[in-house]
Amino acid sequence: MLRRTLAMGVMLAAVLAIGCEQERQPPAPADEPPREAAAPAVEHATATAAIGEPAPDFVLEDWSGRRIGLTGHAGDIVVLEWINPDCPFVQRHYKEGTMARLAAKYADRGVAWLAINSTHYMGRGGNQRWAEQYELPYPILEDRRGMVGRLYQAKTTPHVFIIDREGVLVYAGAIDNDPAGVKPPDERVNFVDRALTEMAAGQPVTIPESKPYGCSVKYTE
Amino acid sequence: MDTVFRASFSLLIVLLVPIVGYGQSTQPDLVSAQLLGDVDAVAAGAEFRLAVLLKIKPGWHIYWKDSGDAGVPTSVRVTLPEGFRAETPRWPVPKTFTEAGGIVSYGYENEAPLVLTVHAPQRLVDGATRRFSAEVTWLACADRCVPGSAKVHLDLPVSGEPQPANAERVAAWEKHLPVLADAPNSPARAMVTSTHRQPANQNVQMSLNWNRPLRKVEFYPPVHPALKIDRDSVTIETNKRATRIRFEAGLIGDAKTLKETLDALVVWTDRKGLRHGLEIPVDFDLKRSP
Numbered sequence: 001m002l003r004r005t006l007a008m009g010v011m012l013a014a015v016l017a018i019g020c021e022q023e024r025q026p027p028a029p030a031d032e033p034p035r036e037a038a039a040p041a042v043e044h045a046t047a048t049a050a051i052g053e054p055a056p057d058f059v060l061e062d063w064s065g066r067r068i069g070l071t072g073h074a075g076d077i078v079v080l081e082w083i084n085p086d087c088p089f090v091q092r093h094y095k096e097g098t099m100a101r102l103a104a105k106y107a108d109r110g111v112a113w114l115a116i117n118s119t120h121y122m123g124r125g126g127n128q129r130w131a132e133q134y135e136l137p138y139p140i141l142e143d144r145r146g147m148v149g150r151l152y153q154a155k156t157t158p159h160v161f162i163i164d165r166e167g168v169l170v171y172a173g174a175i176d177n178d179p180a181g182v183k184p185p186d187e188r189v190n191f192v193d194r195a196l197t198e199m200a201a202g203q204p205v206t207i208p209e210s211k212p213y214g215c216s217v218k219y220t221e
Numbered sequence: 222m223d224t225v226f227r228a229s230f231s232l233l234i235v236l237l238v239p240i241v242g243y244g245q246s247t248q249p250d251l252v253s254a255q256l257l258g259d260v261d262a263v264a265a266g267a268e269f270r271l272a273v274l275l276k277i278k279p280g281w282h283i284y285w286k287d288s289g290d291a292g293v294p295t296s297v298r299v300t301l302p303e304g305f306r307a308e309t310p311r312w313p314v315p316k317t318f319t320e321a322g323g324i325v326s327y328g329y330e331n332e333a334p335l336v337l338t339v340h341a342p343q344r345l346v347d348g349a350t351r352r353f354s355a356e357v358t359w360l361a362c363a364d365r366c367v368p369g370s371a372k373v374h375l376d377l378p379v380s381g382e383p384q385p386a387n388a389e390r391v392a393a394w395e396k397h398l399p400v401l402a403d404a405p406n407s408p409a410r411a412m413v414t415s416t417h418r419q420p421a422n423q424n425v426q427m428s429l430n431w432n433r434p435l436r437k438v439e440f441y442p443p444v445h446p447a448l449k450i451d452r453d454s455v456t457i458e459t460n461k462r463a464t465r466i467r468f469e470a471g472l473i474g475d476a477k478t479l480k481e482t483l484d485a486l487v488v489w490t491d492r493k494g495l496r497h498g499l500e501i502p503v504d505f506d507l508k509r510s511p
Contacts, residue, residue, distance in 0.1 A: 150323075173474075
């Protein structure tokens, strides 16, 4: 009995000693081999958007509670425009009427325009005020939890995505080539207008991608 | 008596001519700007440097020449007196900001000197004070973003023997600037090779052999409106004193070709934890398939 208890005690002590030994590692040497800093990892949702691939589906609500998603627009060309009323780039474009003008131009050609707001601190009230201030003919969908933004990897406001009638993503990028809003009219290229014109004529999109500009989307942590 | 008075007065004016130029910022509480020179006067045929020194409110940042995923690059436009010529601005070593949603951008906090090398003409037609001006525009962001700009100027007299000025500040701004890979004080020998799978795609490999120990290596891709480098394609491997960086480059937007040498930036952290920049030229040759 005593021998067994003693043996157990020794075994327990040994186990504890090993455990402790593993924790007490010698400190890393001062000039450890350099750690590679590859680009910080980007968090991906399981099925993110890619040009040439089917666009991920979603359902969001506008400020009146109406549920809107891609399935409800099957057969339409769909434009997704990431928005943040607090961003100076969005403010400039809305003062100039850039998006509203485009939405109106293509409205009767089967193009549905959806604005999406992934700003974590802004809810329906903010979206409604903005929609009413500019009398917008299209809905602003609330995505303050950032789910759809992350699905599409929306980076900036504005950031625009165009989905064709078969549900394939055919454009992702900036609204135009003029981040500062200073280019003369003959040098300014509106990539979205150009893509929609081509799609309406049954032609392929010649510029499927451009670098988006604007404030970063203010996602929730 | 009158001559003495006038001479003293002129001397006083000369002594008071500022060698630091101030200006107006649209958002002075967020970003202030100053124009500094590393000389107290200009001379015919001389080469000197000007720095646009930007001071940023704590908690805010502005952007590098490539802003990354979001934001807008800081830009500077200089106006020089007749006959003077400035080289492209040199950008201080940026840092990386990561925001929720995996948004990665590049820029500066606290202080950023944009440095220009200026060449005076071989002949200065008169001895009048010369004015150097710069206009800087930026986007300052914290939890929200505010665009801003500033106009700054610096007046420098003409002299046969310009003296160094702002020595301490010049030394400070030098610390922020990257060195060229083939410069005598370069910390590494660099070799760059490229292969093309298609005319519109280029795989670049950079091999660096370091001549000193370091802790960390970061990579900031070359910048050009027509160039797209997918961050996910960047790999950095370091083994002892050798680093290998690989990335894929392609065209973006409406550009049909890109045939240019652009600088990539490697940032290395020394054993004291200080970050330094190394500029490595990369030849790009991309052609969009018709």
